[in-house]
Amino acid sequence: MNQIWGSMEQYNTVVWHWPIAVYLFLAGLSAGAIISAIVIKWMKGNDVSPWDGIIKAGAILAPVTIGAGLLLLITDLTRPLHFWKLLIHYNFGSVMTLGVLALFAYFPVVILFFMGVFKKELFETGALKFLAPLADLALAYAKLIESITLILAVGVGAYTGFLLSAMNSYPLFNTPVLPALFLVSGISAGISANLVVGLLFFNSSTKDGNVSYLHGLDVKVSFVELFFLFILFVGMFYQGGAAAHVAKMALSTGGLSSLLWVGVIGLGLIVPIGLNFALPHGVKHSHGFVIFNSLIVLVGVMSLRYYILYAGQIFVG
């Protein structure tokens, strides 16, 4: 259809741009980092100070990435100075409100986790000493706080998917598997980020056993992610009509489909999985390789968020 008079500029546009993709990535990464740090912390031998480098990495990454993501999100609003209205006006039917509420609870518990892990370094002496009781509290109730954190982290990781899948205006978003896909890819990103930060900044306290365990877990999670991507598109083809058309366009059109095949599936999933099977044991477990592998996984997960956000809005049937 063509207009008879007037500009068409406001139609068929992308509403949510790259800052949203980065936020979706950072929220997933934050959830994945804290989940994998807690998984490591709950393993035998890791549950007492001095903490493993992976646990330290997760304790830093979880609050920093979600904080950076939220700042980005607020500055991306068209009325950023009104953002506080999100905090006092609720619509319990809106995924965004549910996300705000989940983050209300998630932010404090990941900060408590951080305080417990870095009690010795930051809160026993010096300017932040007055916060020591809070750090003690975090350690005294560690198991309880971590259990709550795990549940909230799953909520934060999955909600970013529900945020998009709630919209039936876009067939690629409006699929039941999207929250699961975002959760597993977020966990993969969190594991990778923990490995990079743990090996680069806390190398002396990062145990090789934990690195191997997480690296192995990442490969398994990558398989799940690949399978969820497969389910996403096959499901859309089976729906027929607009959904099938959108799936076909999204898999085959322009730079976005290249990003999917090369960035998301190739670099982010097939290469890491392939190298894990092809390389000899010695190379596979070297720190250099684990860092390289983690970085390409991170690029893949960021590409996935960018691809889904843009392809979803551009290909509408």
Place this chain on the structure above:
Amino acid sequence: MAKKYGMIHDNNLCIGCQACSIACRSENLIPESVYRLQVWVKEEEYPNGTLGYEYHRQSCVQCENTPCVSVCPTKASHITEEGIVLVDVDLCVGCLYCVAACPYQARYVHPVTKAPDKCTFCHDTRLARGEEPACVTVCPTDALIFGDLNDPKSKINQALSTRVTYREKEKLGTNPKMFIVPNHKGGINS
């Protein structure tokens, strides 16, 4: 019972003259470059080779099950008792979730308030004064019919009882109150 406002766009009567679009801009002081309402045209070639036009009213369809209201985190997007979907600019943070969630592309970002804006059936202006929306009043061929869907005697209910209508994207379950009479004149030999 409260009123429930709806509208009919009759594709057989519409001539694509754009009077509705201009009247909307004038009445609602719509800034340059954005539109609450446009009428689009599509050339049709019918199976026997004759040609014709299809018109499309591009505007809010005033859903009963409103995706834009459901997703709004602050209830800035809301639906009145009379079934009109409005934006409370004061509550809006500008997340644009409603703009994205609308399957009808009815919303745009107002260049001054930076909040989403849309057709209101002239809620604050003409309806408040007891008049019909500007587009309906100005339409030279009476292709637009406006009225109370809860009143069996209203003009719109009379028309809905005698004309075949459909609503856009009905399978999404949005239950629009914008009814369309499809073109049944077919093509014209040139």
